[in-house]
Amino acid sequence: MTVLALYNLKGGVGKTAAAINLAYLAAADGYKTLIWDLDPQGSSSFYLGVKSINKNETKKLFAEEIDLEDAVQSSAFKHLSVIPADISARNIDTFLSDVKHSRKKLRSLLSQVKSYDIVILDCPPGISLLHENIFNAADWILMPNIPTTLSINSFETVAEYFKNNELEKNKLKCFFSMVDHRKNLHHEVMQQFYKDKLFFKSYIPYLSDVEKMGVHQQPLFEYANSSYAAQCFRDLWHEVKKVCM
Ligand SMILES: Nc1ncnc2c1ncn2[C@@H]1O[C@H](COP(=O)(O)OP(=O)(O)OP(=O)(O)O)[C@@H](O)[C@H]1O
């Protein structure tokens, strides 16, 4: 089982769009794929049209009052299952601060779903105890970055955090997201950071076909399979597969 976390300290950078589209492509390639929505916003759950079965489900999963397998739901797509988020996900940090081995709780929970080839974690933004759990549980942390100053600042904060906390920096892999070709700043930042081996060559441009996932409430490939946006996510998936699988 390979655990991929779509993560950034910063919000609104394309984590969920990538989590859903990479999960879809992994499943289409025949990998038994599970996407776990850890964000109380529940955007991944929304895109897959799935809601929690149990009240306060995320909290109960972390409290081990229910098993992960009992929270797993099928999606409309072959090989793709989902653990949806609910609003109780906002309290994961409070809950974790009360448990033993609080930094490794997520990792131990994931041992319940070892039958999956790939688990994709759609993470909320931030850097808290939940995120320390994510850093420990994930084999790879895939970090979308908009090529702007603030986004790159948050990348550097995370890289520094990994260094100071003796976390494996090699797990961190970045890709550029919401790239706007009309902006010189985007080009300049990309050229500067491509020297850093942490960055994938493939990137996701700012494209309205990606934004329309909310309108269609579906992965991109279901309504724009032959679009440029779909090709960009396929290229990214090929690179992720080569490096992480
Ligand atoms: N490549 C893109 N081009 C255009 N719009 C995009 C792109 N990627 C994401 N979006 C849009 O930008 C918004 C934020 O994207 P998304 O939800 O994927 O980011 P996020 O990092 O998961 O946000 P959050 O931190 O709130 O969870 C959404 O409305 C989404 O449709």
Ligand SMILES: [Mg+2]
């Ligand atoms: Mg999100």
